[in-house]
Amino acid sequence: MPRELHGRCFCSAIRVTAKAEPFQVSWCHCRDCRRQTGAPAVVWAGFATADIEWQGSPKRRQSSPGITRAFCDQCGTPLSYEDARLVGETYIHAGIFDEADRIVPDRHAYVTSKLFWLHLEDGLAKFDTTTRERLG
Numbered sequence: 001m002p003r004e005l006h007g008r009c010f011c012s013a014i015r016v017t018a019k020a021e022p023f024q025v026s027w028c029h030c031r032d033c034r035r036q037t038g039a040p041a042v043v044w045a046g047f048a049t050a051d052i053e054w055q056g057s058p059k060r061r062q063s064s065p066g067i068t069r070a071f072c073d074q075c076g077t078p079l080s081y082e083d084a085r086l087v088g089e090t091y092i093h094a095g096i097f098d099e100a101d102r103i104v105p106d107r108h109a110y111v112t113s114k115l116f117w118l119h120l121e122d123g124l125a126k127f128d129t130t131t132r133e134r135l136g
């Protein structure tokens with residue numbers, strides 16, 4: 001039996017269950033993630049969309065062409081990210097999971113946009129921009 005992961009927004013109107021472990025866990029230092037969350041950097045857990053079940057209705061918004069970000073429209077918690085060029089993949093903020101300690105980052109994305117005062121000394125792979133090849 002794969003171990004499930006359980007997440008929720010700050011007000012609990014939205015809950016999510018992941019039925020499998022993430023296939024990758026990446027820091028993202030890009031300006032869009034920074035602006036959208038207000039955090040200096042974020043950690044995205046990448047899942048097969050088929051392994052994700054939502055309860056409640058996340059508000060979905062296209063933040064740039066092909067990019068959909070979802071959040072709770074009750075409390076504002078940012079929840080997920082989908083790229084139309086990454087078919088079948090859903091990225092969820094690691095921090096919303098009860099088991100966040102189990103979701104350990106394995107790489108850094110967009111280090112070219114990283115805040116200079118954030119020092120990366122964890123030995124993980126660093127990518128200038130995205131960590132995954134996009135279609136088209």
Ligand SMILES: [Zn+2]
Binds near residue numbers: 010011013076
């Ligand atoms: Zn909420």
Ligand SMILES: [Zn+2]
Binds near residue numbers: 028030
């Ligand atoms: Zn980002």
